[in-house]
Amino acid sequence: MTAPSGARPDEERLAALVRAHDRWRGRDVFNLLPSENALSATARKYLASDLAGRYTLPIEVEREGETLANSYTGTRYTDEIEAIGNAAAARLFHGRFATVRPLSGHIAALSALVPLLPPKSRLLAIQPDEGGYDGYAPGFIPAVFGYTVRPLPAAGPGHRVETEAAVSAIQRERPNAVVLGQSFFLFPYPLKEIAEAAHGIDALVFYDASHVLGLVAGGEFQDPLREGADVLYGSTHKSFPGPQGGVLVTEREDLFRQIDPALVWRIFDNAHWNRIAALTQTLLELERFGRDYARTIVENSQALGRSLSSLGLPLVAEAEGFTRSHQLHLDPARLRAAHGIGPAALARRLEKQRLLIDLVARIGTAEATRLGLTPAEMPRLAELLVRGGLKRERVGAEVLAWRRTYRGLRFT
Ligand SMILES: Cc1ncc(COP(=O)(O)O)c(C=O)c1O
Incomplete structure (x- = not known):
């Protein structure tokens, strides 16, 4: 990594910093x-490809009496890249509907919650003091979108979710949705029992697989959609070895029909197509x-x-x-x-x-x-x-x- 000729001091310094970082984190430490x-070499190459600077918005808009299928031109390859990624994600996580567009795990969470849960919805989610993700604490996602959140209990130093405690919290709190998933995540959940209890009161079950997505992709840990989760989503760069980003998968067409059209302009606009190419490559690598x-x-x-x-x-x-x-x-x-x-x-x-x-x-x-x-x-x-x-x-x-x-x- 070298600065361009004639670079100013800040550009020289920037090139040196990136070079030093790459050496330090890429060769000099055990992370x-x-x-x-x-990231695999191929996925890194795609991240640095021309896609990094491009737009596509494959969504119908009315302009001057004409229905446009996309607001941009020059997009002839992007749709197919995305279609390969969505299909691979659906296969890998055992759902029928998938989107590789969420820009991160947090955005993937919003992509599931916001379209499906109106303000005043009640959530049950593991809280940060029991290994949960800070985003589900009352002051963060719930505060922004008008949800109330109650703790889904997790026990002991390993922050394990036990069947009886989880089921009785669901029956007591009667939430609209149960959000599973932790930042401190050692053991799978008794998902079948939790999903049965949640579905018994018409609550949705979201599985935030941010940390364990690479394990789920490889058939380890647990198989959330087959065990009863309604929507699986998460980061694609923790145990899943992809670019920083997110993914969302479900088996339920009724939910996906509410989620997918609601993402663009509510949760994000440009979905970063170089990331999507790199993510698609990683999904395909994990299939193998x-x-x-x-x-x-x-x-x-x-x-x-x-x-x-x-x-x-x-x-x-x-x-x-x-x-x-x-x-x-x-x-x-x-x-x-x-x-x-x-x-x-x-x-x-x-x-x-x-x-x-x-x-x-x-x-x-x-x-x-x-x-x-x-x-x-x-x-x-x-x-x-x-x-x-x-x-x-x-x-x-x-x-x-x-x-x-x-x-x-x-x-x-
Ligand atoms: C359980 C969980 N969900 C969501 C996130 C947010 O992921 P991202 O940083 O990809 O937005 C994290 C981040 O650590 C997490 O641990």
């Missing part, structure tokens, strides 16, 4: 942030490689959990095998008691040693799995995390040398 992933990818992620998470725990790093849900997803959660109370350090300080210490975990106690294995790490490498990764994080050893050079042995990505 264990559960919210991120690495998703099973191995998702299974390896879960195996890596569980193996890393065992190794970390045996080296004295306290994690939640040990008795349940730590996790069924791409995430592991540090146990902050036991971490402080045993080692006198909190998760954020630990993460900052590890960052200096080229190991990235997040500041809120989550460790993720999706990107490491893409790089090619397998359960056989998890003891070594755990040892570096413990030496760098708990023993304050300077393991950065060792991490760098090891990281440099991974070139390219698997499952593409």
